[in-house]
Amino acid sequence: MRMIFVNLPVRDVARATAFYEAIGFTRNAAFSNGVASAMQWSDAISVMLLDHSFYATFTEKPIADTHATSAALFCLSFDDRAQVDAIHAAARDAGGRETRAIRDQQFMYGGAFEDPDGHTWETVHMDRTAAPPADTTPGDAA
Numbered sequence: 001m002r003m004i005f006v007n008l009p010v011r012d013v014a015r016a017t018a019f020y021e022a023i024g025f026t027r028n029a030a031f032s033n034g035v036a037s038a039m040q041w042s043d044a045i046s047v048m049l050l051d052h053s054f055y056a057t058f059t060e061k062p063i064a065d066t067h068a069t070s071a072a073l074f075c076l077s078f079d080d081r082a083q084v085d086a087i088h089a090a091a092r093d094a095g096g097r098e099t100r101a102i103r104d105q106q107f108m109y110g111g112a113f114e115d116p117d118g119h120t121w122e123t124v125h126m127d128r129t130a131a132p133p134a135d136t137t138p139g140d141a142a
Contacts, residue, residue, distance in 0.1 A: 006074060007048045009055035009063045010117045013037055015095075016049045019115050022094035023087050041076070066118030073112075075122040081109045084123045088113060091121075106130055 010016035017027055017037040025047065031038035035051040052063055064071040078084050084102060091113040092098060099120060102111035110124035 001044060003044045003046065005046045005048055007050055007055065007058065008115075008117070008119050009052050010049045010115075011052060012116075013049055013051050015116060019091075019094045019096060020047065020049065023090045023096075066114070066120070068118075070120065073120050073122055075124055078110075078123065078125045081125050084110050084125050087123055091115075107132070 008016075013035060017032075017039070020037075020039045021027060025039035025041055028038040028040050028046070031048075035054040037049040039047045039049060041047065050058075055063060076087070078087070088098060088102060088111060095116045096113045098111065098113045100112035100122075102109065102123070107127045107130035108124055109127075110122060112120055112122045114120045
């Protein structure tokens, strides 16, 4: 099975862990300690929350201030609109900030929020049955 591990630098591992648990991730204790939390989204997707000092051992580049700059955009997909609404509410309640309100674009429904460290997570529910044909660019005039 192919998997993805997204590594995110965080200032406070405990606070970041609590945020990600609040929005539906599960902490994998076997790969977590005081400087890192392994957070499972699914069997194939994990987010590693790494204390800045630990993250710095993997790169010589400076750590981005993601409150001020965009380093990456991550997107989570959902089976229905209610799940999109729920994760946005959970993110706000857990100390996150909605950076793009949820928009209904007919076949796509979603928005974006950032975690307490400024990492941006987009959300989307896609109704593939309502999607435009593959050769149509969204927004084209009819």
